[in-house]
Amino acid sequence: MKLHHSPGVLVVTGLQELNATNAASVRDGVRGAVTSEVTGVDIDLSKTRFVDSSGLGALISIHKLMLARGGHVRVLNPIHAVEQVFEVTRLNRLFEVVKI
């Protein structure tokens, strides 16, 4: 996982998968990197082939953190299979899913 800051936004990239093996480290890594200047988190899922409920839990945790700070979370370019998981769990209504 790679984290970098663009003005006001924390961008998360390089996630090959988001499941029980790395969900906690992703959640803690992102939470630790969210500073007071950060108003949004963009999570790039274009390389992510696999998301399970633990991964979704991590995303919800990040979403709750940003919501408490008045910010937002966007999910960028998920592949079809990952998008289906968002749809079946209705999380596509919670997160802004952006396809560029």
Add this chain to the structure above:
Amino acid sequence: MKVILQCPVAVVGVPALSRKRPLVLSPFLGQTALAHTLSGLSGEGAKQICLQAGERTAEVLRAVGAGEVWGLKITGPDERDFAGARRFILDSLPQAPDLALWTSYPVWFDAQMALLERMARQRVGMRELRPGVFVGLRTRLAPDARLTGPLWIGDNVFIGPGSVVGPQAVVEDDSYLDDGSEVVESIVGPGTYAGSFTELRRSFAWGRDLLQLDTGSLTEVQDRFLLSEAAAPKFSLTRLWKQWRHRLPIP
């Protein structure tokens, strides 16, 4: 009447449907497309069927047995005794020859919707709760489930409280839709569990496989509480009957 029945086992437009079993054995309104075809051919007066399904002929033959269920005599791919016989390619059903089945996933879905009411009225034990809402035997519906036709709910299905099913939905036999689940413009395959508050739209869910009808994207859901095979009871007379009925010497 003799018929040579040619069964495609996989088609480019719908590869996911032949992932688990030959294409003609994929679910189609309470049975398989092959079972509907055999019913249709029998209704048209067929007596003997030469069944051809390429390298998967043996597997398809095992599923239909010798054909007693339909009053037919079904034999393997050898067509020596079928000179001059009618040839039927299973890319549509005899009951609706103008309706293509396998061109694409939306076409496959639309074919089921087009035939839903007709097939439901022919199915033994299926009742119409209200216009367009057909429900099979031993199915339990929560009082507050919202059912909107056209809708097919098969035998031995459970629809949980707060669920939304239909319009344009098929829930096949032995499936379980947990509380608050939503199935709209979708098909739930036989023996499938959909967990609480899962939502299926323009999808085909069968066991853990989830297919998006418009994109053709297929994913295997990893979390069993979201989507999985419904656990079958250890002993079931219905299951025994389904497994053995083809082999019983019932005239």
